[in-house]
Amino acid sequence: MLADPQSKVFVLLVETLVDFIQVYKDELHDWLLMLVSQLLKLMGTDLRVSLHSKVNNALDLVRESFPCEQQFSILMRFIVDQTQSSSxxxxxxxxxxxxxxxKRMKPNDFANSSEARLAMSRIITWTSEPKSFDVRKAAxxxxxxxFDLNTPMYTMLLGALPKTFQDAAESFCTTTCAATAPRQALYSDDFWLTYRLILNVVFVNKNWKGSLAGVGQWEINMTV
Structure with missing residues (x-):
């Protein structure tokens, strides 16, 4: 029924779902992947404003009700799932x-896994999505x-990607952070010098041939 937003009982169903999560959240961890997937798929459809708001409220409740580490892992799996096409x-x-x-995660919740690396490559690719400014901005x-959550882990994860991905992500982070006063105060020139040295020294011997244009083939290799 969640897959049919035109159903007359859809609004009632979402409201009931919210109540259900509030009461039984401690028993729903095994159901979280399906729950998050279905709600996000609904957000990708043409919902009326009122329905969109209710689904969004349900997602807000999910985000507040389950462990951040588990949610992050599920989201990485969702992004790299090749059985679905993302609008x-x-x-x-x-x-x-x-x-x-x-914003709710602790630094240790940001795990460096094969799925996270593959998902990161797609997020970096989405920063240059030609058909949508909203996608580029969100990515x-x-x-x-x-980066703000756990800079060392972010750097380590980024270092496992082809250099074209590293350059794209590093360039964006440096230019964006330098353009905002709070971040400029937080990240000094010495910080950025150290950040670049980590990438250049730790991963200098990696001869990646991947490119943004060839992300598909590289992603297949990453999952082997």
């Missing part, structure tokens, strides 16, 4: 969810949020 609206919904989640916001 532009769905990409925005996923990215906005991740950015908001990152950039996620990179900044994850």
């Amino acid at each position: 532009l609206k769905m990409k925005v919904a996923v990215l906005c969810y991740i950015e908001k989640l990152s 950039q916001a996620v990179l900044i949020s994850l």
Whole structure:
């Protein structure tokens, strides 16, 4: 029924779902992947404003009710799931969810896994999405949020990607952070020098041939 937003009982169903989560959240961890996936898919459809608001409220409740580490892992899996095609609206919904989640996460919740690396490569690719400014903006916001959340882990994860991805992400982070006063105060020139040295020294011997244009083939190799 969640897959049919035109149903007359859809509004009642979402409201009931919210109540259900509030009462039984401690028993729903095994159901979280399906729950998040279905709600995000709904956000990618053409919902009326009132329905969109209710689904968004349900997602807000999910974000507040379950462990951040578990949610982050599920979102990484959702992004790299090749069995579904993501619409532009769905990409925005996923990215906005991740950015908001990152504000609640602890640094240790940001795990460096194969799925996270693959998802990061796609998020970096989405920063240059030609068909949607909203997708580009949301993807950039996620990179900044994850960088702020755990810079060492972000750097380590980024270093496992092809150099073209590293350059794209590093260039964006440096230019964006330098353009805002709070971040400029937080990250000094010495910080950025150290950040670049980590990338250049630790990963200098990696001869990556991947490119943004060839992300598909590289992603296949990453999952082997």
